[in-house]
Amino acid sequence: MSSYSMTEAFHVDGGSAPDTEMGHQPALRVGLTLLEHAAMSRIVMVHGAGNDLWGPSSIKTKWFPALADGLAWHGVDVHEADVRIAFYGDIFRRDPEEGYEPPVDRAAAIASVKQIAAHLDPTIDLDEVVKMLTEHHFDRLLAQAEAYVQQPTIRTAARARVEAAVDDDTRIVIAHSLGTLVAYEALCAHPEWGVTDFVTIGCPLAADMVHPLLDPCPTRGTGAWPGSVQRWTNIADAHDPAAANSLVDRFSGTVTEYKVDNGHRVHDPEPYLNNRWTGYAVAAGLAAD
Numbered sequence: 001m002s003s004y005s006m007t008e009a010f011h012v013d014g015g016s017a018p019d020t021e022m023g024h025q026p027a028l029r030v031g032l033t034l035l036e037h038a039a040m041s042r043i044v045m046v047h048g049a050g051n052d053l054w055g056p057s058s059i060k061t062k063w064f065p066a067l068a069d070g071l072a073w074h075g076v077d078v079h080e081a082d083v084r085i086a087f088y089g090d091i092f093r094r095d096p097e098e099g100y101e102p103p104v105d106r107a108a109a110i111a112s113v114k115q116i117a118a119h120l121d122p123t124i125d126l127d128e129v130v131k132m133l134t135e136h137h138f139d140r141l142l143a144q145a146e147a148y149v150q151q152p153t154i155r156t157a158a159r160a161r162v163e164a165a166v167d168d169d170t171r172i173v174i175a176h177s178l179g180t181l182v183a184y185e186a187l188c189a190h191p192e193w194g195v196t197d198f199v200t201i202g203c204p205l206a207a208d209m210v211h212p213l214l215d216p217c218p219t220r221g222t223g224a225w226p227g228s229v230q231r232w233t234n235i236a237d238a239h240d241p242a243a244a245n246s247l248v249d250r251f252s253g254t255v256t257e258y259k260v261d262n263g264h265r266v267h268d269p270e271p272y273l274n275n276r277w278t279g280y281a282v283a284a285g286l287a288a289d
Helices: 056-072 106-120 126-135 138-150 152-165 178-189 269-273 276-288
Strands: 043-046 083-086 172-176 197-201 231-237 255-260
Touching (some): 043 152, 056 276, 083 152, 138 152, 138 178, 152 178, 172 178, 172 276, 178 197, 197 269, 197 276, 255 276
Parallel strands (some): 043 083
8 A cells, every 4th residue: 555645835826825924815725735655546536515624634534434335335445545535625714824714705605595596486485595504504515615616716726636636547536515516627627537437426516506607618508528437427315405406418428326315414425425326336437447
């Protein structure tokens, strides 16, 4: 098993170290740079929103055992060194010492959801919508998602993390929630990659508030196919609000979709990852390599 070494380098606007003098606030933190020497990754995993208080190692500590359990349904083993986390959560993490404020607006995110909800159902109780969002901290997740689609600097910075994580050995990209959007757009931008399998879990790509905003923009309601991908498998819990809309027939290719039951953890990544159908999709990708 290959050993890992990690260096952290925080950049502002893609270049020099942050200016922390009084009154000068950096516009955007662009890099938590992970250098994994002598390690090639067959699988890259991309997290969703709400991971700003975590890091790549802590996410991998939770996700890798769940992935291994999913593969165990099919008698398949994977080495931890074959898996890499594409981490972008720090882009949304506030840093008072450095003076960094992530450009995220919860109020604007809630206003957008209220507008869309009212358009879809004029009889809906918008106060109840807001209460549900704030009580379950969905406003924080939605604000990060809205910041991604509305602000090019965040979009570019997050996609750069996926671009840095994928290497010549990468064959499978697994993405959760907002990470499905980041990974999808990175795959579309890099058809030269050797990624053959895309596995999405808790995926909002077909949602009414997301699908029209994809990059590249859908043509007559049909999204572009993600680059070099040969097999796209989408795993959705029937009660997961983020995955309510099916991906089938929404993209210019065949998306295979499986329904699962995550119990009360409808959107959590771990029950998605340890499910037999997620394991089946990943096992098939490994076998094809």
